[in-house]
Amino acid sequence: MSALLSKAAAGSVLSVKALTKTFGGLLAVNAVDLEVPRASIVSVIGPNGAGKTTFFNMITGIYEPDAGSIELDGRDLVGLRPDQVTKAGIARTFQNIRLFASMTAEENILVGRHPRLKAGYVDALLRTRKFREDEESAHEAAGVLLDFVGLKRQAQELSTSLPYGDQRRLEIARALATNPKVILLDEPAAGMNPRETENLKALIRSVRDELGVTVVLIEHDMRLVMTLSEYITVLDYGTKIAEGLPHVVRSDAKVMEAYLGRGAAAGEYGKQQSGTDGVAHV
């Protein structure tokens, strides 16, 4: 197990060491380490209130950690503003969708291109060649990304008028527009029906396979997590209680206890539902 870890560490694009955050007395995240190998799909799971979103918000600069370091390809991101973190190469989606309501699908994605555009204020004023090329490349990229997430036809529709599943995929496309090295998905499957979850699984895989973007996933849908992730880290009450390959984590006693409570860990429930589709039928 540790061999896998060390190999991964060498090639890891994102390495988080001893990240800690306290709110008043509450220890939300307690010295959590996370190594994310390049072009991999990893997940961070744990019951509600385990500190997953806080952990995400620290990586993306929304909260400043009390201790620990976050390195993206060797560069420490702690203390950077969220827009600087995005520019450095980490994009994210949100637990509750935060699309720009009054903008069309394409415009939402164009905003994602903002950090990559070189044309400045004066270029926009004088419509210089640099500006026109920028806009052209942005629209082109938006078209590609819309196609990538299968929303080509809805390009000019307002983001709020899209069905829920499409809005989720649009948010992912918008995050991809920032040319990230790593994309953080915060419960993308929340509220999705089985068919939409299958499409999402295919999309996440193609993000990694075709775009070479590393994916870090927070998700409660165990079937999705188990089939997609190459590596899983489990948080409970802000501390890491387990990590490893999916099948290892699934049978780990501490994980079951965290999810199902003490009795379950002792195996009462384990026997009846030890079906193939994973442990935590919470």
Add this chain to the structure above:
Amino acid sequence: MKKLGLSTLTLGALSLGVLALGSANAATVIKIASMSPLTGSSSDLGLQIRNATELAIRDNKSAFTALGFDLQFVAYDDQADPTTGTANARRIAADNSILAMVGTLNSGVVIPSSEVLAPSHVAIVSPANTNPKVTDRGLANMNRICARDDSQGPAGADYLVSTLKAKRVYVLNDKTPYGQGLADAAEAFMKTKSATIVASEGTEEKSDFSSIIGKIKASKADAIYFGGLYGQVGPFSKQLREAGVSIPVMGGDGYDSPDLLSLAGAGAKDIYFTTVAPPLTAVPAARVLSSRYNAAYKKPLAGFGIMGYDSAKVVISGVLSAIKANGNKLPTRTQVETAIRGTKLSAGLLTGAIDFNSVGDRTSAKMYIIQVKNSAAGKLDFSTAGTVTVKSSKQ
């Protein structure tokens, strides 16, 4: 199609309706305009000017109908804002039936407006603009019957220093063109005399004067010159006297209103001010006008009302003499302008004889020094403490 038909229909109705309104009536119309703030915090003073002008026009309507003219009054509200003032001035210039104007209250409004009206020779007689710049520009259409800052200020200051023997004077102003102009002129005059100016500052405060009163006490001043209006000086004096400071407070014609007594209450004692308008007690005609004004507008007549009335009288007499000079036919605006500039009027005026010098300032004016003290009936009232004749420097 339905939408289009409707819009042409309404436009047609609009134009038909117009015919009824626009028809010319029998006697040729002569209009005299007034311009003063009818909205905002200084609308109380603006209304005095507007109403007094209307009253004067109503009194002289018969003289015009006798000559076959219909004298009308139109009031403009400049909201004490230069932009609105110039916009109104353009409207007045465009309405050829308006031959002359009474106004305005704020120097900041009359300066740009008079420049707009100068090319079309619409004469202006101002009851209240005391800023020297107003007439120093030498416009042919700009006249005023009130005293300039640089004559009213020294008149008050001279009384303060020589008659009341003030040695340490605290100078205040209300940060308006009127108040600061007056205070600066008074301060300059007092510096030439033996008085020392302990402090000179402005304040736009209208309610809590405690910090200024604290400074006045600390400065051990023995007199105050406050360039401002009664709406501010009233409460200031009330709080001053309540804080135990009984030194005299001297100011200009901005104090001249019965509201000064009601606002200052017992604190009005020993307030002095200079004004060209006579106190109601001194001139019987003023008392008559005051009762007629009160009847018509349910408001007491104040100093600005008297000045407005006299300004309107000057305008009316100017128009009348222009008509006579033009063989009882409708005079041109230029004729009215020269007639008004050449006014030599003494009868029927409350503020004494009026004639203008080359730039439109009043050649000489009798200024009253008014003091607030207990009258015979034991009530605090205005009484004349002295008079000063003020000559204008230019001829």
Add this chain to the structure above:
Amino acid sequence: MENFVTGILINGLLIGTLYAIIALGYTMVYGVLQLINFAHSEVFLTGGVVAFEIFRVLSPAPGAEPGTGMNPYLVFAVALVTAIVVCGALNIVIERLAYRPLRNAPKLVPLISAIGVSLILQDVIKLLEGFQGRFQLAVNVPGAFTRTVFTVADTNVKGIDLTLLIVAAVMLFGLNRLVNHSRVGRAIRAVAQDRVTAGLMGIDSNRMISLTFLIGGALGGVGGVLFALKFPNLDPYSGTIPGIKAFSAAVLGGIGSIPGAVLGGLVLGIIENFLGSLSGLVFIFPKLAFLGAIKAEYKDVGAFIALIVILIFKPSGLLGRNATEKV
């Protein structure tokens, strides 16, 4: 020298208490609706106009000999009650007509509506008083309030000053009891925290919001009466400046927190008086001649600059808590 300083402190405390009372009206409404109730300055002024009318009618004319007419404290009580009723009702009507339909609109919309209401009220007051031929209202304050009760180091403390402090203390105590220790208070705070969840708990948030506006209006009315008695000169436009200063006090103390509004009011009152009197030191310490430059006209500006500086370094105000940030 000590006369000078005590003068600053006492006057600062008095004007500060007035700002605090008005600021409470802003804080209550802001806590519940996150809305700057720009119209509050006119609701407060209405309290002053009510006081003017009551004292004009009931209390003896200034000239009349002492001892006639109603007991001044009785007239004061009548004025307070009338102001509470009138201003409370006015505030409820304003909320019902101009704010409730905009409850879900973007924040800017009810804010603009509030500015509109404040402009309308200014001219309505002018129309009402104008018909009776009045613009400048001189409040007929009975002797009991203007008489100097005692003097502290050359600063006269008058009847109205004491009444002001007593009424403020009583109101603060009552408000604290109501908001923090009563069922209704809990309901209001719940609606302030989270209107949706409060609704789920069976609280009719509309009624609670109307109640908050009633309380806010009543506070404004009382503030108006006290202001009118201490500074007995009003006109339809004299509500704006104290209104803006009171809101600055509420923000200074930490918008949404009741003790914050009181602390903010007092601090602003003292800062203002200090800046206004600063150039007075020249007379006491001639060496500090350069202080003469800080003239009285910079008094109001100073108060604004203080507000801006505090907001930059402690954005949630002196006593305010950093609001939550759900991401």
Add this chain to the structure above:
Amino acid sequence: MTASLLRPKKAGPDAPDRTLWLVAYTLLTGLLLFWGSGRLDPGTKFNSVVLSFVFAAFLGSLLLAYQWRANGAVKVLVGVFVLIFVVPDIGRGNGSFFDLAIQMCIFAALALGLNIVVGQAGLLDLGYVAFFAVGAYLWGIFGSGQFQGIVKSDLPFVPLGVGDWLIPLLLTLAGVAGYLWMKAIDRAHPGSLKPRGGQRAARAFSVLLIVIGVVGILVLVATLINAAITSHYNGQPAALSALASGINPNFFWLFIILAVAVAAIAGVLIGLPVLKLKGDYLAIVTLGLGEVIRVFANNLTKYTSGPQGISGVTTAPVSLLDKLAGALGFPPEQFKLFFLYFLVLLVIGVVITVNVRLSRSNIGRAWVAIREDEIAAQAMGVPLVRTKIMAFATGASFAGVMGVIFAAKQQFISPESFTFFQSISVLTMVILGGMGNIAGVILGAAVVTLLNLSILTALSETLQALPNFNSNLDPAKYNRLIFGAILVLMMLFRPEGLLPSARQKIMMHENDDTDPALDSLNDDGAIGGALGTGAPGMPDVTSPGQATSAENTPIDRTGGRQ
């Protein structure tokens, strides 16, 4: 009909081609205007109220040209016909229409500037008129005798004592040292090791030093410029007397460009400290800053001659244009109006182009993004403070340019023109027209200016002519009531404005359907205010101050299939 006129949809492709009707409408209203203003036969003139409405209807043809689907060339033709031919001709006859047209353009440019700050970036600025004052005083001081007064008061030139420039230099150095120290503290405490206790105080002190440094630089620059000017005019009585009516009026053109820069810098200086604040706080602080600038204009008597104001402001000599105006039969006193009218049209054209180009660029999208949802915008890489500063500076520069033109038109400026009520009336124009929509905002400016300077005045003129009219009912006396009523009614019934942009309409009616008591999840009403409208279904961003602050435990949605 009025309903459809009031809510003209941007004509979609299927709308009927109305070229003919457009031409018919323009000619009809043009004819009425000619007839009404006595250009046809001087005898009959419309009553002034009707004339104002006819003038408004005539300008309405521009609105219809914009809204209706019609042949492009005809639209341009109508625009040129109305603006270049008819309005000046009417203006020749009646100067007030000329002045009105110029004032409408000035307020339209101001509204467009404020629209960028409020409409597009969602930053409620209640002190916007301050930048208008900066532009007006910039040209007012140099374009009039005021500048000579200032120079004279500084003469005779005393070479700068060591102390004069040394102290500000030291302050600047202190500022630089403070900046380096702050950077050192940050480096010594990378990332998570936030400075604690002593270090934290040290960092705050270094920020204070930086502020002192900024003040030092400003004072240093001012002293050096002052010394340069005074030494230049020292002992040159000829040069000094030439300043009698201000610097060479041809500099007017330079000052229009200069006003853009100065106003933009003022926008940045005012914007920087306050832009971390949210919605309601920003509104109050900008209101305060607007008042601070008005009080400075009122009290720096040496430079602005305080409440007395500055008179005799000149404008650029344009002999060519004057000859043209003379040829067209304009009286000499209208030459200046003639020049300013076309100058204002030109500037409005530039302002609109800048506005359109910015809104169609990544900057424009960034503005809309931060108005919609700051957190999401920042997460997409949009730098919040820099984007907001750009909005502030752009808005300020529009106001600065118009300030210069306003000073030239009025020939006299005083603090009375730059009050809080002016900021509110510009805000009313933006709201009435349609926040965020360029054409809407221009319409709002036109309607409010027409109402305030023309229709209301005409109405009160006509009413006064009626016998025994009670002066208390004169509408002109209650324009605040009318302004207030417009604001409230617009917000209640049509918050998106007369001519809404599609984007604005959605935002304003996002959750109209829910009962106000139990509103949608959109607004969870936590303490603290924000202007952020928040995407639907998302709790509102509520922090009044810093974006990042203590998190209360979020109500985690129970994920996955239960």
